[in-house]
Amino acid sequence: xxxxxxxxxxxxxWMARYMERAENLARILDVHETFARDTxxxxxxxxxxxxxxxxxxxxxxxxxxxxxxxTNFYILDGQNPTSIISxxxxxxxxxxxxxxxxxTEMWTQLNVFHNWxxxxxxxxxxxxxxxxxxGKLKEACQTHTGITExxxxxxxxxxxxxxxxxxxxxxxxxxxxxxxYHTLLPSTADVxxxxxxxxxxxxxxxxxxxHAFRRVHPRGMTxxxxxxxxxFNDSFPRSVVVCTRQVDQLLTRLKSKYRLRRGSxxxxxxxxIQAALDAHGIExxxxxxxxxxxxxxxxxxxxxxxxxxxxxxxxxxxxxA
Amino acid sequence: xxxxxxxxxxxxxxxxxxGFYDELFGSRDIPATHTEAIRRRLAALDFADLRRxxxxxxxxxxxxxxxxxxxxxxxxxDRILPFDVIPRVISAREWAQLExxxxxxxxxxxxxxxxxxxxxxxxxxxxxxxxxxFGNPNxxxxxxxxxxxxxxxxxxxxxxxxxxDAGVFRVLxxxxxxxxxxxxxxxxxxxxxxAFPDLMxxxxxxxxxxYGVKLLEAMxxxxxxxxxEPQVVLLSPGPYNSAYxxxxxxxxxxxxxxxxxxxxxVVDDKVFMKTTNGLSRVDSxxxxxxxxxLDPLAFNPESALGVPGIFESYRKGNVALANAIGTGVADDxxxxxxxxxxIKYYLDQDPIIPNVETHICREAEGLKYTLDxxxxxxxxxxxxxxxxxxxxxxxxxAAELEVCRQKLLADPANYISQPMVPLSVCPTLVEGTxxxxxxxxxxxxxxxxxxxxxPGGLSRVALKRGTLIVNSSQGGGSxxxxxxASDPPGGx
Numbered sequence: 001x002x003x004x005x006x007x008x009x010x011x012x013x014w015m016a017r018y019m020e021r022a023e024n025l026a027r028i029l030d031v032h033e034t035f036a037r038d039t040x041x042x043x044x045x046x047x048x049x050x051x052x053x054x055x056x057x058x059x060x061x062x063x064x065x066x067x068x069x070x071t072n073f074y075i076l077d078g079q080n081p082t083s084i085i086s087x088x089x090x091x092x093x094x095x096x097x098x099x100x101x102x103x104t105e106m107w108t109q110l111n112v113f114h115n116w117x118x119x120x121x122x123x124x125x126x127x128x129x130x131x132x133x134x135g136k137l138k139e140a141c142q143t144h145t146g147i148t149e150x151x152x153x154x155x156x157x158x159x160x161x162x163x164x165x166x167x168x169x170x171x172x173x174x175x176x177x178x179x180x181y182h183t184l185l186p187s188t189a190d191v192x193x194x195x196x197x198x199x200x201x202x203x204x205x206x207x208x209x210x211h212a213f214r215r216v217h218p219r220g221m222t223x224x225x226x227x228x229x230x231x232f233n234d235s236f237p238r239s240v241v242v243c244t245r246q247v248d249q250l251l252t253r254l255k256s257k258y259r260l261r262r263g264s265x266x267x268x269x270x271x272x273i274q275a276a277l278d279a280h281g282i283e284x285x286x287x288x289x290x291x292x293x294x295x296x297x298x299x300x301x302x303x304x305x306x307x308x309x310x311x312x313x314x315x316x317x318x319x320x321a
Numbered sequence: 322x323x324x325x326x327x328x329x330x331x332x333x334x335x336x337x338x339x340g341f342y343d344e345l346f347g348s349r350d351i352p353a354t355h356t357e358a359i360r361r362r363l364a365a366l367d368f369a370d371l372r373r374x375x376x377x378x379x380x381x382x383x384x385x386x387x388x389x390x391x392x393x394x395x396x397x398x399d400r401i402l403p404f405d406v407i408p409r410v411i412s413a414r415e416w417a418q419l420e421x422x423x424x425x426x427x428x429x430x431x432x433x434x435x436x437x438x439x440x441x442x443x444x445x446x447x448x449x450x451x452x453x454x455f456g457n458p459n460x461x462x463x464x465x466x467x468x469x470x471x472x473x474x475x476x477x478x479x480x481x482x483x484x485x486d487a488g489v490f491r492v493l494x495x496x497x498x499x500x501x502x503x504x505x506x507x508x509x510x511x512x513x514x515x516a517f518p519d520l521m522x523x524x525x526x527x528x529x530x531x532y533g534v535k536l537l538e539a540m541x542x543x544x545x546x547x548x549x550e551p552q553v554v555l556l557s558p559g560p561y562n563s564a565y566x567x568x569x570x571x572x573x574x575x576x577x578x579x580x581x582x583x584x585x586x587v588v589d590d591k592v593f594m595k596t597t598n599g600l601s602r603v604d605s606x607x608x609x610x611x612x613x614x615l616d617p618l619a620f621n622p623e624s625a626l627g628v629p630g631i632f633e634s635y636r637k638g639n640v641a642l643a644n645a646i647g648t649g650v651a652d653d654x655x656x657x658x659x660x661x662x663x664i665k666y667y668l669d670q671d672p673i674i675p676n677v678e679t680h681i682c683r684e685a686e687g688l689k690y691t692l693d694x695x696x697x698x699x700x701x702x703x704x705x706x707x708x709x710x711x712x713x714x715x716x717x718x719a720a721e722l723e724v725c726r727q728k729l730l731a732d733p734a735n736y737i738s739q740p741m742v743p744l745s746v747c748p749t750l751v752e753g754t755x756x757x758x759x760x761x762x763x764x765x766x767x768x769x770x771x772x773x774x775x776p777g778g779l780s781r782v783a784l785k786r787g788t789l790i791v792n793s794s795q796g797g798g799s800x801x802x803x804x805x806a807s808d809p810p811g812g813x
Binding site: 003004005006007008009093096097099100104107108111112115156160254258259260261262312313314 | 383384385386560565569572573576577578579580581583584594595596597598599601
């Protein structure tokens with residue numbers, strides 16, 4: 001079994017994370033209109049800025065949270081490390097170092113995607129063009145996923161790719177939910193009102209979860225049922241439960257199939273997350289504070305990521321073999 | 322010319338090689354008979370079609386990221402090496418001679434390096450001046466007495482050749498440290514096969530795609546001890562190196578990890594790479610990092626690119642390095658002038674490929690000649706690569722010549738001078754037409770026990786009208802180089 005260079009594992013993990021991040025961001029911006037509308041129907045773009053705790057950085061770069069500023073900040077602004085252009089740029093830099101490992105088609109698509117992003121200007125991100133642009137962005141990310149699935153050699157590298165993808169996706173789903181819950185924290189009067197429902201349905205759509213949700217909940221839509229679906233549904237590919245289960249399986253396979261000995265702390269940490277996800281229903285979570293729960297999950301995912309880095313990415317390998 | 326189609330036929334009909342030797346047409350005295358069939362096919366192409374295919378090819382290069390970094394105004398720009406679609410064609414007969422000439426040169430330089438780091442006979446015999454070797458910044462005293470496998474120091478060699486107006490190939494420069502450009506040779510061929518299958522069908526061209534296999538074989542051959550399947554890696558300075566694409570390319574072709582200094586660690590004088598499962602032994606390293614940056618303990622202590630302790634591991638024979646350390650003493654522009662004498666001294670042969678006539682300014686005679694003929698000569702600093710710091714006398718203004726004169730007087734040992742070689746030209750697609758552009762040729766040789774020469778090499782083309790500097794860092798491009806497997810009957 002050929003060894004995998006620790007740095008390659010790190011690059012591939014992050015390439016997957018950045019591409020997943022770019023896709024999620026495009027999803028959120030895609031449904032921005034509904035998303036940004038507050039209870040009085042006016043546009044409030046600050047909601048999106050809170051997504052990655054970007055408020056401070058945004059305020060440094062832009063005078064106000066207008067549609068133009070926020071879309072620019074999140075799509076084209078290379079100064080914003082959480083923008084799509086930055087994420088794809090980082091993914092490409094990682095891919096560049098991974099050229100000996102990944103397929104030429106993976107590299108070419110990413111390279112073309114990256115070069116295309118750099119040709120975009122204010123007109124492309126103007127409000128009336130935004131749905132079209134977000135569609136293209138999503139499609140480019142999904143093309144990446146598809147090419148990877150169809151061409152990437154299935155050895156250790158593949159497992160690290162999947163690890164990065166599912167960890168990022170789990171994290172993104174909690175953020176999506178958190179920001180929604182955070183900003184839409186329903187006042188008693190608003191709960192169940194039409195505007196509230198349209199926003200929860202937008203939330204589902206941004207995660208491509210609307211139809212899946214309807215299959216499970218043909219009637220009705222409550223904040224609790226939506227949050228419960230995105231957290232605990234065991235068949236939806238973006239739910240936190242499914243992503244966490246994937247991470248668990250991937251770490252187990254790395255140990256059993258490739259005899260990687262160092263992942264036990266990361267695995268313990270994943271066990272802890274899974275136990276927590278199993279322990280409570282959504283009502284109980286909401287009662288105890290959804291935001292605190294999501295916060296806890298995000299911290300745990302960051303911890304898993306950190307343990308993976310220590311275990312596999314060659315950070316402490318100065319001692320003898 | 323009635324067989325020529327419209328468009329390009331007309332353009333080729335109006336083509337004027339301006340008295341230079343032309344790679345496709347030859348010269349009045351020596352017509353290039355081996356290219357006749359290819360010329361006919363080229364002529365049959367429509368110009369607009371040629372243009373479109375050329376544009377497609379360049380776009381593909383960009384999409385594939387076959388690029389190099391150019392540093393300008395402190396900004397790094399990702400640029401493709403411009404690719405010209407009109408190939409340069411070398412006959413089987415010419416190639417046989419070039420191949421033998423490159424092998425001879427590599428053999429002599431390796432013998433010279435062995436000698437320099439062992440008995441120093443060539444110096445004691447007064448053939449090469451001592452201070453040229455020991456005063457050379459690329460001389461590595463640390464290498465004295467170290468035995469390298471097969472006596473090979475220069476495993477990968479690039480020889481820069483030019484062809485003069487008499488059609489004679491001459492060596493312009495040796496590259497025995499970390500020569501680059503071979504990736505373009507292979508990629509250019511891929512590109513041509515995709516863009517011009519009609520031009521290439523039934524032409525028996527020597528393949529180039531096995532370079533990676535040959536390189537891996539050599540890397541395994543020089544690996545120490547009796548390791549069954551040696552772990553080979555390619556050591557790169559990283560993504561900010563201008564040749565990073567080539568490092569990627571070669572790692573892929575060999576199927577080996579592309580590592581950086583931080584991926585390697587030396588434990589008990591053995592080299593390991595950091596893997597997901599701990600440390601894993603490395604046996605053979607194709608390093609694209611200069612001597613200075615290889616090992617901060619042995620060489621430049623400031624280097625962050627290197628691997629501390631790797632030299633000691635190498636010295637003890639625990640790891641192979643290609644190229645060996647200290648080869649720079651043999652590819653210096655001043656040492657270059659002595660290579661014909663080295664060939665005579667070690668091999669008792671005459672050079673198969675002659676040098677360009679060279680004046681060594683460190684010698685009083687050479688300096689005087691250079692100063693007296695400054696406006697006719699090309700003056701080169703011996704320590705620079707990439708076409709930097711060159712003064713082309715016939716093209717220089719009086720002020721530029723004066724600057725050059727002052728530099729020569731201040732530090733004569735730093736310069737050589739050569740007559741301006743009337744570089745051969747090759748038809749090249751430029752804005753809206755086909756014009757002659759100057760080309761050179763860099764064949765690549767791989768040596769472990771024996772020397773294998775990649776058929777052809779990198780043909781660099783100076784895309785600006787009239788310019789002689791073909792370096793990629795100075796706006797040059799490249800062409801596919803075809804070596805015919807056999808020459809058509811009836812040619813000279």
